[in-house]
């Protein structure tokens with residue numbers, strides 16, 4: 001595993017090596033890079049690697065299913081364990097795709113070749129309206145149609161800045177706002193009314209996500225669609241959130257919520273409920289590439305989050321970075337088409353920055369691995 005910082009944002013990646021010698025990369029995210037890579041390293045080494053060292057890699061869905069079946073009772077799949085499973089599952093897709101010469105998108109049945117993104121931007125308190133518009137303009141000029149800005153604790157001042165940004169951008173640009181779980185229900189309702197007046201079309205994570213009753217009331221009463229999901233666990237959490245009325249928009253992330261297959265399942269849950277999906281993305285380029293592959297299979301997909309300010313150093317991680325301003329066409333990125341995730345991690349550049357590399361060996365024996373139930377006995 002690599003753990004390193006680019007401009008203060010720690011990333012955490014794993015590399016799996018199939019017994020045919022093919023390697024694949026995966027990345028974990030705790031919602032914003034990965035704050036505690038050492039925690040992930042321990043989980044990968046102590047919990048996941050011994051399981052992967054057993055024979056039985058027939059397919060990535062089988063291995064991912066068995067990992068989850070093994071872990072769900074002890075130590076559970078919430079939080080960092082789920083993030084670690086996400087990274088390993090992602091790396092397995094990359095490795096198997098490279099081994100078989102297949103794009104992960106095609107293996108997942110993804111039907112979209114290009115995906116629209118929104119420009120995920122800064123906290124409003126970081127600058128005045130001119131400053132924000134200056135940073136957004138290059139992306140809008142490449143066809144991006146939606147932006148996201150973030151509210152802080154002084155939300156009254158932030159809303160005044162947002163009103164000026166709205167004036168500058170005009171009505172054609174969709175604006176989303178992230179509340180970063182700062183607010184009480186009362187404040188969130190007040191803010192949501194102000195956002196509705198400004199034509200904001202999504203208010204993300206206004207309350208701490210575990211305040212289920214408050215979130216339900218907000219979803220019920222807000223005139224602006226409420227987004228949640230970047231801190232949920234596996235697909236069941238998204239299903240429950242929809243059933244409980246705790247989200248109008250789902251924001252899964254394959255680096256957080258259990259991997260690419262889990263993301264496709266979340267997409268199926270969203271489709272049945274008629275709920276739009278706006279995938280969350282706030283980590284490195286491996287996680288973003290995986291996000292495009294998984295999102296290509298989602299039927300109720302709207303736009304994928306593109307954290308443009310975090311993406312500046314990605315050229316230091318990849319041999320050829322396909323996620324630059326120049327690669328954006330009509331506000332959309334192409335899903336990489338090469339085998340696996342279709343990106344090439346510059347391992348030499350990483351080695352110069354990393355404190356350690358952990359490779360997980362994954363035997364590719366087809367011997368059955370069936371000594372633990374998935375609730376199907």
Ligand SMILES: [Mg+2]
Pocket residue numbers: 178180204205230
């Ligand atoms: Mg967010």
